[in-house]
Amino acid sequence: MSPVIRRNGEEFTIPSKYLLSILTALCVVLMLITFNADKIDAGPLTGPINTFASIFMTPLQRGITTVGTKIKNTTDRLAEISRLLDENEKLKTKVDELTIENTRLQREKYDYIELKKLYEIDSSYENYKMVGATVIAKSQGKWYDSFTIDKGEDNGLKIDMNVLADGGLVGRIIEIGPDFAVVQTIISDDNNVTGTVMSLQKNLNVSGNLKEYDSGNISFSRLKADNVKMGDIVVTSKISEKYVPDILIGSISGIENEPDNTKRGTITPAVDFEHLNRVLVIVDPEPYKKK
Amino acid sequence: MSIRRIIINFILAILTFVLHTSVFCRVLDFGGVTPDLMLIFVTSVAFLRGEKPGLLSGFFGGFLIDIFSGKLGFYALIYMYIGFLVGKLNEVFYSQNIAIPITIISVSDFVYNFVLYVLLFLFRRRFDIGYYMMNTIIPSVVYTALVAIFYYPFILKIHERIFEKEQRSEKKFV
Numbered sequence: 001m002s003p004v005i006r007r008n009g010e011e012f013t014i015p016s017k018y019l020l021s022i023l024t025a026l027c028v029v030l031m032l033i034t035f036n037a038d039k040i041d042a043g044p045l046t047g048p049i050n051t052f053a054s055i056f057m058t059p060l061q062r063g064i065t066t067v068g069t070k071i072k073n074t075t076d077r078l079a080e081i082s083r084l085l086d087e088n089e090k091l092k093t094k095v096d097e098l099t100i101e102n103t104r105l106q107r108e109k110y111d112y113i114e115l116k117k118l119y120e121i122d123s124s125y126e127n128y129k130m131v132g133a134t135v136i137a138k139s140q141g142k143w144y145d146s147f148t149i150d151k152g153e154d155n156g157l158k159i160d161m162n163v164l165a166d167g168g169l170v171g172r173i174i175e176i177g178p179d180f181a182v183v184q185t186i187i188s189d190d191n192n193v194t195g196t197v198m199s200l201q202k203n204l205n206v207s208g209n210l211k212e213y214d215s216g217n218i219s220f221s222r223l224k225a226d227n228v229k230m231g232d233i234v235v236t237s238k239i240s241e242k243y244v245p246d247i248l249i250g251s252i253s254g255i256e257n258e259p260d261n262t263k264r265g266t267i268t269p270a271v272d273f274e275h276l277n278r279v280l281v282i283v284d285p286e287p288y289k290k291k
Numbered sequence: 292m293s294i295r296r297i298i299i300n301f302i303l304a305i306l307t308f309v310l311h312t313s314v315f316c317r318v319l320d321f322g323g324v325t326p327d328l329m330l331i332f333v334t335s336v337a338f339l340r341g342e343k344p345g346l347l348s349g350f351f352g353g354f355l356i357d358i359f360s361g362k363l364g365f366y367a368l369i370y371m372y373i374g375f376l377v378g379k380l381n382e383v384f385y386s387q388n389i390a391i392p393i394t395i396i397s398v399s400d401f402v403y404n405f406v407l408y409v410l411l412f413l414f415r416r417r418f419d420i421g422y423y424m425m426n427t428i429i430p431s432v433v434y435t436a437l438v439a440i441f442y443y444p445f446i447l448k449i450h451e452r453i454f455e456k457e458q459r460s461e462k463k464f465v
Contacts, residue, residue, distance in 0.1 A: 016343040020375055023350050027371070030357075030364030053358045056305055064313040137312035138320075139360065148312070148359060175359065182359055190415070210412075211422055213323065 050177030054152070058180045061136045062150055069277065128244075129284035130164070131155055135276050136180070145188040145208070146171070149279060152179040160242055160287055165279045168248045168270025169193070169236060173281070181281075186249065187218050187273055195249050195267075196237040200225050203237050204263075206249060212266055216273075217253060221264040228255060234267055244287050296453050300336065300348055303449065307332040308355045315438075324430040326438035327400055329356060333374045334396045335446040342378030349374025369406060373399050392443050397436040404428040 014022075133149040151157055153176055163170040163183050171191070175182035186193055186208055193206040204223035212219050220234070232252045236243040254266035311328035319325075329352045337345020353370030357363045377399055384391050408423055417423070 016346055016375070016378075019343065020346055020371070023346070023371055024368065027350075027364035027368040031362065031368070034363045049358055049363070057309060057355070057359075060305070060309040061313045064309060068314055137309075137359070138316035139312075146360070189412070189417075210417075210427070211419070214426065 050180075054177045054179045058136070058148075058150065058177075061148065062134075065134070065136045128282050130280040131157065131283050133181075133279055133281055135279060139182075145213075145273070146174070146182055146184045147276065149181050149183060149281075150179065151281065152177050152181050154178050156283055157181050157281055158286070162244050162247065162282045162287060163279050164247065164282065165276055166271050168250065169243070170271050170273075170276070170279055172242055172287075183279070185273060187213060187269065189213075193243055193249065194237040194240040195220065195234045197223070197225065197228060197252070198233040198235055200228060200232070202228075203239065204234070206234065206267060215266075217266040217268055218250070219264065219266050220252070221258070221262070223263040223265075224261070225263070228252065228263060230255065240287070242287050244282055244285055293453075293457055295456070299449065299453060300344075301351070303446070304329075304332060304348060304352050304355065308352070312359070321430075321434070324427070324434055326435040327403070327431065328438065328442065329353075329370070330373070330400050330403055331396055331435065331439045331442050332446065333370050334377050334399050335392065335443050336450075337374040337377035338381055338384075338392050338395060339447065339450050340378070341381040342375050345374035345378030345381075346371055347374075369403065373403060389440070389443065393436055393439050396439045396443065397432050400432045400435045401428065404431055 131151060133151040133155075135147050136150045137148040139146040149163075157173060157176060159173055159176055161173045163172060169186055171183045171185040171188070173181045174184045184191055186206065188208045189210045191208045195204050195206045196202065197204065202223060202225040204220045206218060206220045209217075209219045230252055234249045234252060236245055236247045236249060238245040248270045250267045250269040250271075252265060253268040255263055256265050258264050307328050311325070315328060316325050333345065333349045333352050336348040349370035349372070350367050353365075353367035354363070356366040356370075360366065377395060380395060384395075405428065408420070408428065412423065413420075
């Protein structure tokens with residue numbers, strides 16, 4: 001670097017106020033495009049950005065997650081030993097009780113299978129095609145709840161595909177790249193699911209709620225049924241556009257009356273959202289989508 | 292603006308984001324409360340370097356978060372303004388005492404969370420500000436301040452080294 005070059009290459013600078021307004025305008029334009037993603041095709045915009053993310057971030061996140069979970073598992077294991085010894089004693093007695101109950105249930109299961117054949121009920125997840133994935137990162141801050149998994153378009157995933165864990169609904173994919181996907185959970189405050197009370201076949205609206213979040217519940221509203229009971233099972237409804245029907249959401253754990261003759265309350269989800277590590281993505285059937 | 296500084300800050304931002312989402316949000320969270328590592332990074336850079344680097348690192352850091360939230364531009368805008376405003380303080384305060392940057396980080400985290408509450412929750416008719424204040428904003432600010440005590444000196448060290456190297460190379464060529 002000779003002094004001559006230095007003089008010629010006098011640094012070209014933009015005053016920070018102009019830079020601020022230029023970038024503000026850029027952000028606003030980007031927001032307008034991506035918030036209306038249904039109407040405007042943002043594909044050419046998000047494509048390269050997502051590729052960038054999967055080159056720089058996903059490998060790092062994957063590595064750190066592997067190390068992190070290993071360390072956490074080791075410490076957890078040490079802390080759990082004494083608790084497990086106590087629990088073991090209790091469980092042994094429980095096993096005896098359950099063996100007796102199991103034989104009884106086995107007999108009832110045969111009855112059930114016969115009945116199922118009779119009615120040709122086919123609502124379990126057995127014949128859904130699913131892809132397993134690992135959670136590699138969680139969302140920023142406490143306000144919303146979403147997480148990143150390590151499978152993406154390359155594994156055949158698409159936006160809006162449903163995600164399961166522990167046999168219950170976790171959420172759906174809202175953002176996707178070549179080898180990552182972002183899943184918005186049903187406990188996220190800005191999320192709504194149309195559900196059905198299994199026993200009554202009545203629809204309700206299930207929405208995440210940050211205030212219920214600490215007690216591990218999600219809230220429901222707009223249920224038009226009088227004889228709803230605590231513990232009733234709620235599944236995704238057939239009229240939902242974004243969710244595959246008949247997936248378990250959870251059980252009702254609180255009921256309140258609303259002035260307009262509907263009910264609201266809380267649901268305990270079937271999934272343990274605190275300890276999500278492995279999830280399943282339903283590849284087939286895809287959720288019904290109105291166009 | 293040397294190219295070295297840009298590259299190091301680029302790597303720092305990515306490291307911060309990965310550390311945040313993979314470690315703090317998954318392993319070291321207390322009931323969903325996580326420290327805002329990206330905010331510590333942006334505020335530190337702005338405080339140490341002034342408004343333009345603060346603004347740029349805020350934009351880039353926020354953009355990383357945007358990529359993974361699916362809505363581009365939202366966090367980038369908020370972080371950019373925080374970086375810009377904190378950068379203005381660079382001329383006012385002398386940054387030797389650690390208490391000042393930690394206070395600034397705490398205040399900006401409070402402002403950041405409050406803005407998020409207004410934009411994301413108040414506009415959707417969630418009016419119970421007391422609840423959100425006690426259960427989300429305040430814990431987050433406290434945790435962020437706690438982590439900042441360790442994370443700010445780390446960023447300070449790196450920036451001091453860049454500064455030294457730049458001065459040395461400048462002396463060589465003058």
